[in-house]
Amino acid sequence: MESRPRHYFFFLVLLLPASLSSSSNPNPRRAYPRNLFRSAESLIRDLNLLPGIQQLGAEIEVKDPLSPRLVERRLDLRILGESGSEIPVEQLGHHAGYYRLEHTHAAKMFYFFFESRGSSSDPVVIWLSGGPGCSSELALFYENGPFKIADNMSLIWNDYGWDKVSNIIFVDQPTGTGFSYSTDIRDLRYGEKGVSDDLYDFLQAFFKEHSHFLKNDFYITGESYAGHYIPAAAERIYRGNKEKEGLQLNLKGFAIGNGLTDPAIQYGAYADYALEMGIISQRAHTSITKIYPLCELGIKLCGSSGVISCAASYVVCNSIFTSILLLAGNINYYDIRKECEGSLCYDFSNMEKFLNQDSVRNALGVGNRKFVSCSPLVYEAMVTDWMKNFEVGIPALLEDGIQLLIYAGEYDLICNWLGNVRWVNSMEWSGSQLFNEAPLAPFTVDSKEAGVLKTSGPLSFLKMLDAGHMVPMDQPKAALEMLRRWMKGSLIEEQYITAAAVM
Template identity: 50%
Template structure:
């Protein structure tokens, strides 16, 4: 175990014992604070579907930043400043996670939830002390599907388990959760931001009821072929005409560079180094920022609605934070606000009547927040799809305030935590595989 001046850093694999050959890759970063074992445990899942959480580790809320010469600097706003952080490559065959058995391929959220529950059991068996603190599940984008599914799986497990997890809440950033509602926001958001004309807005809004009918049929019937047809129709008639205008769908202020609209080539080069692969314990296993194979396996899942799992957990008192960068188009704030407002739960009227409050950070208004009971909806100004990348200090303040309410802790209200000076060589894959 590292001393207080050097938090524990781990990377490696856990084999999922309920599977045939699935090996899930993770990074673990112990909190940099003095009372690290009292800090919440937060799990992060990047979306896609099929995008690696190494994107978050090195570009968003992880403790590293990559320099042009492939050295690493510390990120003073990494969420490990106030949390014990686990970043997971999931579903299987995402990032460095793998299985040599085709039967371990993942096609739906039921398996996502089962695999993640298995992973958390394995991690807890190896590192039990971190699970005494509250557990939070977090993620962005397609994690609007992953997060409510995984937390609902934990919630159901806790009802019967002798060793329940201390699940306290979850956070979703710029997520896709209820497509039937969120697809209805594209035309209005695009027009409001000058991306399309009034005539195109009217045309797309006239087509939306057909799109919504298809998505509802997908969720009512549960047939993948119906979900596929709904996806194709909605993409071709609503999404494609807007995207043809040419802009970065993840940040309407910026140009689209490369297939992901951002230049992540430094990460590709960094993870291709032999010394890095040796330290991470991944050998010559190939790595992709986003797997097209995993994406294709989830085509039947994209149009499914996971709002009901959010409602059930709110009723159980599990805290929920939905946060959205206002400059994102693909999972924009209008669509997210619409589905959050539509949630069927006992405090819906209280949420509807709650006023939006300004969110202040270091003397400036950086967003707005609306809350009732365990539910909060937060808009982050001047941020795109990847809020922790665009607004790292504000994102740390946001998540720390959400996970530390008992002390009202936030980076703006408490002393700055000194970032660790980290090098890859500090990583020790001491649990590369747990059979």
């Protein structure tokens, strides 16, 4: 009897793509694909921000065993406006570099590093964008980096860049993302073990190069599919510290914005969120929720190491999201208040124009390598990683006092706040009861409500108001305040803490 649900699951998997692709659809771009791997270009938009094709590498490179693994250059970029820093502009440390990944055949990981506009003693923060396969330069230029790109290709200081309160790293990962590359196809990563091991090796080399930052507090941040990357990386660093593998990284916390972490719970929230926000009708909600038990079964069969069942559950579960889009019209599923403009929902073309200029490539040390925002090759390689649950490793980190912040913009559909708050509330750890009983509180910035906060011990959840998938882009000031306060130990506005103490 136990085998019957499995057979039923795989039988329906065979039927489902054909039935969905034959349904009427005014927008062919969102039609459900007939073939799993051909699905990358259409479904890449689910958690990616830009499609595009990036090969791992075209030229053959000769390894020099005597060459340094990490090669970094100082950037001298002309940035318009005032930096808002007491440190002279010429002394602000802006860097770009490549790290030749230690446990690979020929992989090189590209990164930016911006020293703080505040103080060198500020925490070190690493930012990971999602996809899988999308470059962190998306965040650098459109969300929380030191500067933005004007239409005339000039750089303009970002008044709310996260480098105002931290020394921040933006890294292109996994291999094949952005400017990171390999000349050996064997360096593609298919799951979080390879991804987290590469990040750990990179951070070991980075802090060896920048040893004066080793004592600083260290935080991992990111959004979207980084809801997988971040817990895996935090666990890898935590384990490396415990086992004294290398340099002891001063890991204090990790933050996930609009992430995909526990798919079984989050996919169950899609129809509920869509109904609540008026995207679908009650009748459609009833119909779409009938898909979920099959999705849930697929994720259960996927477990932590499945391959065929993980790929099958990817197809089934994403049909929930696709079904909503078929009914929703031309919405931007990263921000349902907006229409999807063109094939990308956002226009990020200035970034590709800027990074593909010869002068910029020369300054970055990437040679003639073309920059592509998101890599379908990396996306396809990670398909069987998609439905795995990365909530499971978090409780051990919380128990040891590692801080966790989950935040989500209220108008994002693809990784909506409802699915995120549900998995956070359901997580079992010693402080779960206290967290679930904690009252909701306003998250205020300049005495105005910018979000709704729930916090207890090392765990915090923040629903950010008036924001979509990319919170630092939609609410830059509130996002910067969120980071600053969280790293200082309290998300509550300081004046309210003072008032409460007086009372």
